[in-house]
Amino acid sequence: xxxxxxxxxxxxxxxxxxxxxxxxxxxxxxxxxxxxxxxxxxxxxxxxxxxxxxxxxxxxxxxxxxxxxxxxxxxxxxxxxxxxxxxxxxxxxxxxxxxxxxxxxxxxxxxxxxxxxxxxxxxxxxxxxxxxxxxxxxxxxxxxxxxxxxxxxxxxxxxxxxxxxxxxxxxxxxxxxxxxxxxxxxxxxxxxxxxxxxxxxxxxxxxxxxxxxxxxxxxxxxxxxxxxxxxxxxxxxxxxxxxxxxxxxxxxxxxxxxxxxxxxxxxxxxxxxxxxxxxxxxxx
Amino acid sequence: xxxxxxxxxxxxxxxxxxxxxxxxxxxxxxxxxxxxxxxxxxxxxxxxxxxxxxxxxxxxxxxxxxxxxxxxxxxxxxxxxxxxxxxxxxxxxxxxxxxxxxxxxxxxxxxxxxxxxxxxxxxxxxxxxxxxxxxxxxxxxxxxxxxxxxxxxxxxxxxxxxxxxxxxxxxxxxxxxxxxxxxxxxxxxxxxxxxxxxxxxxxxxxxxxxxxxxxxxxxxxxxxxxxxxxxxxxxxxxxxxxxxxxxxxxxxxxxxxxxxxxxxxxxxxxxxxxxxxxxxxxxxxxxxxxxxxxxxxxxxxxxxxxxxxxxxxxxxxxxxxxxxxxxxxxxxxxxxxxxxxx
Amino acid sequence: xxxxxxxxxxxxxxxxxxxxxxxxxxxxxxxxxxxxxxxxxxxxxxxxxxxxxxxxxxxxxxxxxxxxxxxxxxxxxxxxxxxxxxxxxxxxxxxxxxxxxxxxxxxxxxxxxxxxxxxxxxxxxxxxxxxxxxxxxxxxxxxxxxxxxxxxxxxxxxxxxxxxxxxxxxxxxxxxxxxxxxxxxxxxxxxxxxxxxxxxxxxxxxxxxxxxxxxxxxxxxxxxxxxxxxxxxxxxxxxxxxxxxxxxxxxxxxxxxxxxxxxxxxxxxxxxxxxxxxxxxxxxxxxxxx
Ligand SMILES: Nc1ncnc2c1ncn2[C@@H]1O[C@H](COP(=O)(O)OP(=O)(O)OP(=O)(O)O)[C@@H](O)[C@H]1O
Ligand SMILES: [Mg+2]
Numbered sequence: 001x002x003x004x005x006x007x008x009x010x011x012x013x014x015x016x017x018x019x020x021x022x023x024x025x026x027x028x029x030x031x032x033x034x035x036x037x038x039x040x041x042x043x044x045x046x047x048x049x050x051x052x053x054x055x056x057x058x059x060x061x062x063x064x065x066x067x068x069x070x071x072x073x074x075x076x077x078x079x080x081x082x083x084x085x086x087x088x089x090x091x092x093x094x095x096x097x098x099x100x101x102x103x104x105x106x107x108x109x110x111x112x113x114x115x116x117x118x119x120x121x122x123x124x125x126x127x128x129x130x131x132x133x134x135x136x137x138x139x140x141x142x143x144x145x146x147x148x149x150x151x152x153x154x155x156x157x158x159x160x161x162x163x164x165x166x167x168x169x170x171x172x173x174x175x176x177x178x179x180x181x182x183x184x185x186x187x188x189x190x191x192x193x194x195x196x197x198x199x200x201x202x203x204x205x206x207x208x209x210x211x212x213x214x215x216x217x218x219x220x221x222x223x224x225x226x227x228x229x230x231x232x233x234x235x236x237x238x239x240x241x242x243x244x245x246x247x248x249x250x251x252x253x254x255x256x257x258x259x260x261x262x263x264x265x266x267x268x269x270x271x272x273x274x275x276x277x278x279x280x281x282x283x284x
Numbered sequence: 285x286x287x288x289x290x291x292x293x294x295x296x297x298x299x300x301x302x303x304x305x306x307x308x309x310x311x312x313x314x315x316x317x318x319x320x321x322x323x324x325x326x327x328x329x330x331x332x333x334x335x336x337x338x339x340x341x342x343x344x345x346x347x348x349x350x351x352x353x354x355x356x357x358x359x360x361x362x363x364x365x366x367x368x369x370x371x372x373x374x375x376x377x378x379x380x381x382x383x384x385x386x387x388x389x390x391x392x393x394x395x396x397x398x399x400x401x402x403x404x405x406x407x408x409x410x411x412x413x414x415x416x417x418x419x420x421x422x423x424x425x426x427x428x429x430x431x432x433x434x435x436x437x438x439x440x441x442x443x444x445x446x447x448x449x450x451x452x453x454x455x456x457x458x459x460x461x462x463x464x465x466x467x468x469x470x471x472x473x474x475x476x477x478x479x480x481x482x483x484x485x486x487x488x489x490x491x492x493x494x495x496x497x498x499x500x501x502x503x504x505x506x507x508x509x510x511x512x513x514x515x516x517x518x519x520x521x522x523x524x525x526x527x528x529x530x531x532x533x534x535x536x537x538x539x540x541x542x543x544x545x546x547x548x549x550x551x552x553x554x555x556x557x558x559x560x561x562x563x564x565x566x567x568x569x570x571x572x573x574x575x576x577x578x579x580x581x582x583x584x585x586x587x588x589x590x591x592x593x594x595x596x597x598x599x600x601x602x603x604x605x606x607x608x609x610x611x612x613x614x615x616x617x618x619x620x621x622x623x624x625x626x
Numbered sequence: 627x628x629x630x631x632x633x634x635x636x637x638x639x640x641x642x643x644x645x646x647x648x649x650x651x652x653x654x655x656x657x658x659x660x661x662x663x664x665x666x667x668x669x670x671x672x673x674x675x676x677x678x679x680x681x682x683x684x685x686x687x688x689x690x691x692x693x694x695x696x697x698x699x700x701x702x703x704x705x706x707x708x709x710x711x712x713x714x715x716x717x718x719x720x721x722x723x724x725x726x727x728x729x730x731x732x733x734x735x736x737x738x739x740x741x742x743x744x745x746x747x748x749x750x751x752x753x754x755x756x757x758x759x760x761x762x763x764x765x766x767x768x769x770x771x772x773x774x775x776x777x778x779x780x781x782x783x784x785x786x787x788x789x790x791x792x793x794x795x796x797x798x799x800x801x802x803x804x805x806x807x808x809x810x811x812x813x814x815x816x817x818x819x820x821x822x823x824x825x826x827x828x829x830x831x832x833x834x835x836x837x838x839x840x841x842x843x844x845x846x847x848x849x850x851x852x853x854x855x856x857x858x859x860x861x862x863x864x865x866x867x868x869x870x871x872x873x874x875x876x877x878x879x880x881x882x883x884x885x886x887x888x889x890x891x892x893x894x895x896x897x898x899x900x901x902x903x904x905x906x907x908x909x910x911x912x913x914x915x916x
Contacts, residue, residue, distance in 0.1 A: 014726035015725040021817055033713075040754050089652060103904075126674055182335070182361070183382035200372070216741075216746070248756065262743070
């Protein structure tokens with residue numbers, strides 16, 4: 001239990017340590033992870049591989065599938081964009097300004113993490129519906145259109161952006177800003193040329209996280225979306241419909257496409273972070 | 285540029301960091317602000333820069349009241365202890381920054397900015413590193429970049445806040461020499477903060493010693509070292525020993541006897557005698573300070589011994605030749621050659 | 627006069643801050659945005675829940691199906707959260723206290739469920755245990771139903787809440803290092819004693835923090851559970867599913883009444899979370915708040 005036997009000379013799974021429990025804890029971790037996450041995901045991979053490239057391609061380029069993917073990605077992109085703008089502003093205000101109620105607002109940012117998506121979905125629908133307290137101010141429909149989807153995705157993605165930028169902004173030292181001011185830069189120049197560029201990796205990471213979350217989001221979106229194929233039907237909903245029809249092949253293909261894209265996003269996020277750590281030395 | 289600080293007072297939330305400070309900084313001189321931690325050195329520097337505004341009093345640049353000017357308009361070069369380089373910019377971009385943020389009307393063309401930045405990098409001996417990022421440089425190199433960046437805007441005054449504070453002793457010593465040479469070549473009016481007296485004595489044209497938000501003494505290194513005007517300065521600059529004495533009949537007395545030091549101009553009564561450990565001579569006769577060695581250690585080429593004088597436990601330090609046979613409990617008699625009373 | 631005002635003005639704004647006006651506008655914009663997107667929805671849950679009066683509210687909660695949904699939700703969380711706690715503690719122990727090959731990969735993999743759509747999280751179990759699969763019919767022949775039954779719901783919930791405890795504990799325990807444990811072991815404590823008496827007190831607030839977030843998600847999970855539940859009323863509907871059913875039946879007030887329970891849970895979670903951050907901020911992991 002204390003240490004694993006070296007498999008070969010010079011190759012060791014782990015460095016020696018006096019602390020017990022390595023085999024037990026790592027073993028349990030791997031077993032649990034495999035059973036709950038890994039094997040099911042592999043099963044999905046095998047299923048979609050079983051289709052062969054042609055079958056996969058045919059199912060993936062089905063017009064309704066493409067339509068749903070387009071709706072999901074475009075709306076998630078817009079929502080992530082809005083979130084980057086307001087998320088950065090909110091992070092700025094929370095870190096830099098002192099005003100009554102700041103702590104409460106800081107806590108409220110996390111609401112989307114805590115509020116179940118279905119609850120958020122029906123609540124957003126209620127207020128943005130044509131007769132809702134916000135919706136009735138608008139001459140056009142918000143709920144039951146792609147705009148509604150964007151609204152739900154903004155809700156879901158906001159804390160990812162704020163919470164990614166906040167700690168980095170706290171790290172920006174006053175002295176750097178003072179240096180910029182003494183060199184003659186106006187406050188606006190200091191913000192746009194010194195502070196925001198140093199936040200860029202965090203902003204990009206926040207964008208990627210919010211985007212990935214938006215693409216996969218289901219609960220908060222379906223109530224407000226309208227769910228009209230080609231217009232406001234999102235990819236996760238189409239998977240759900242295919243499953244209800246017991247069309248597992250159709251569902252698997254959409255899921256595989258979405259997984260490939262979200263893993264690519266995950267990879268990109270890691271690249272951004274590794275790159276910015278290496279080049280600018282953030283986080284050390 | 286000449287800088288005049290007139291009766292400046294600065295409070296932070298009622299806490300006075302500077303009391304009524306006045307100081308004239310001459311054009312082209314290199315002046316050091318020296319003082320213990322919390323004495324207000326940084327605050328004074330930041331007031332000159334316009335990073336803080338005085339609670340009362342004024343700062344003049346030449347004849348112009350600087351309180352009319354923002355930080356941006358003051359045209360000062362500020363170098364921070366922790367460099368404060370822009371991490372997402374290359375070294376070249378860092379150095380060019382000040383010129384490139386100028387309004388279009390006064391901004392030199394891009395090629396000219398680049399040429400001047402490269403020239404400055406050459407001056408600070410960093411040619412060839414212009415494409416690197418700050419975190420790819422050593423501490424000493426970073427501080428030189430910070431200096432080049434500050435010089436790029438051709439500042440009227442150069443302000444350095446413990447520029448070498450974060451560096452190791454070896455690099456410090458090199459940069460110190462190099463800064464002096466730089467100053468001699470470029471002739472910028474320079475104020476630098478340090479709490480390393482050796483650095484201040486070696487580098488500065490004039491010293492400004494501060495303590496508890498006040499200026500204690502301003503003068504050339506020699507003046508401040510040889511003629512300190514207050515016990516604080518005597519104690520803070522260089523080594524010093526202190527002993528309570530009495531002045532009577534134009535002579536100094538300790539422990540009920542004259543110590544052979546005539547003080548014809550001093551006021552009769554109690555006083556504190558200050559002298560430097562190396563400014564003493566050993567004597568044989570009675571009219572002297574005598575004490576028992578309580579500890580002894582080797583400092584470079586001399587031996588520093590601590591003596592207990594009289595029965596009241598007053599201790600002073602004096603220097604002896606390193607081969608002097610004095611050991612613990614040895615009795616020694618000496619007389620300060622140069623001294624001051626406060 | 628003009629210079630005097632300018633002077634006073636400067637006096638109050640530092641060169642590294644924006645003018646008061648800009649600050650006020652920025653704060654106002656943020657508050658407006660957060661009001662529209664965060665606060666108003668939360669507030670409307672309660673308004674809608676009581677739209678038909680307090681009586682209707684409580685009778686909606688007392689409804690038989692609502693009651694069974696509440697029971698099912700509590701049961702699912704009661705199984706899923708402790709399992710994920712055990713996993714989280716094991717994973718962070720292995721990762722933080724030892725150096726081994728493939729550690730970075732393992733840390734990335736643990737976050738994997740966060741980047742998978744909840745629908746897909748549920749779907750993988752449909753593929754694994756559903757009609758066309760190998761496992762489903764085999765288990766069925768022994769009388770074990772996974773899909774459209776409790777085990778499926780629990781599995782899907784575990785999947786989506788899997789990383790919460792681990793990702794809170796890993797950075798925390800990595801920061802704390804191995805010094806305390808080594809000291810305890812050198813004083814003669816055995817492994818279990820070291821864990822219970824040294825490690826657990828060090829990580830308790832971080833652990834509570836992770837449990838809070840894990841529980842909120844477990845009780846509120848919708849997409850993944852929707853796929854595996856089959857929505858058998860009174861049997862396999864959790865609170866969020868029951869909310870959906872009521873909402874789709876145009877029984878808005880009852881849907882919001884049930885939703886208000888989850889909203890209160892969310893508020894409680896936020897309050898506790900803020901309290902932990904405020905009171906024990908330095909005993910929580912500094913990074914990766916999700
Ligand atoms: N922004 C501030 N708010 C409140 N008090 C401050 C502030 N800046 C400085 N002070 C106080 O003013 C006094 C002088 O500080 P200052 O930074 O000028 O000292 P210093 O001489 O530079 O010290 P050090 O050698 O440690 O850098 C200190 O007591 C400090 O606590
Ligand atoms: Mg200072």
